């Protein structure tokens with residue numbers, strides 16, 4: 001595609017949030033959304049321009065996800081990527097999508113902050129004949145409003161982690177009635193929060209665990225720390241905390257240690273078990289290897305290559321699968337558990353060395 005000369009949008013574009021251009025920067029030669037000497041310049045006629053509406057930078061996962069997209073498209077011949085950081089706000093994502101439509105990009109990639117509220121703007125993209133690819137979390141919208149989706153099965157992630165927990169407690173001779181578990185949730189309404197919370201609820205019911213309560217941690221370390229401190233004051237018998245991403249878990253561990261307690265698997269001796277999701281940073285995997293995080297449900301952030309393959313197929317007239325789930329593992333430092341079972345399916349555990 002083929003950015004047209006869009007000087008007519010000059011006023012609008014200059015009033016909107018400056019685009020972060022990946023692959024090229026304002027100092028390099030022309031690129032959509034970049035102005036040189038007040039003039040909006042045409043790009044190479046054969047360039048496929050992709051507008052990516054990213055949620056923000058709330059977690060290590062999100063940063064790796066953004067880097068995967070930037071790196072993939074920076075190295076892809078004939079593609080240009082525009083990345084818009086929505087600072088966690090759906091309204092900013094909607095504004096970004098409308099700006100991409102004005103710029104007549106070839107494709108829009110959306111990482112939706114929550115599931116609801118997308119029908120109108122996705123309808124505008126459809127009316128502009130711009131294919132939309134949804135990545136990571138899901139949208140609760142008519143399937144005709146987007147070309148395809150690629151992401152994780154968040155409920156399966158949760159079932160893997162809770163299956164590991166149940167196997168561990170059984171191995172240790174701990175009855176479900178002795179488990180007092182609290183939940184630090186992700187961003188309310190995000191598919192990852194919905195799936196991970198739902199999986200925990202099912203496990204609490206199936207295994208007879210005592211559910212103490214839940215608070216929204218927004219996937220951030222700061223909120224994880226604040227909430228865990230509240231849990232420690234409110235629930236004197238807490239012995240497991242279920243965090244819906246690693247950054248919340250890091251914060252929870254800080255709070256546990258600040259209270260003079262220990263994050264670990266030996267809950268019979270007063271330690272507090274921490275479980276989590278993502279597994280994208282050395283810090284998370286190190287904490288799992290040393291047992292500060294008992295188990296991590298992997299959440300694969302490397303969507304760049306998948307999105308590029310989808311767009312290359314679309315450019316070649318090949319219809320992609322409507323829904324594509326990424327393969328994910330489960331990490332732990334506990335070497336006595338090497339497999340877990342979910343709904344009759346067995347999964348290997350990636351055992352990390354201490």
Ligand code: GZL
Nearest residue numbers: 059061062136192219245299
């Ligand atoms: C999951 C993703 C979640 C991660 C968090 O696919 O949406 O958002 O688990 C991130 O770390 O903030």
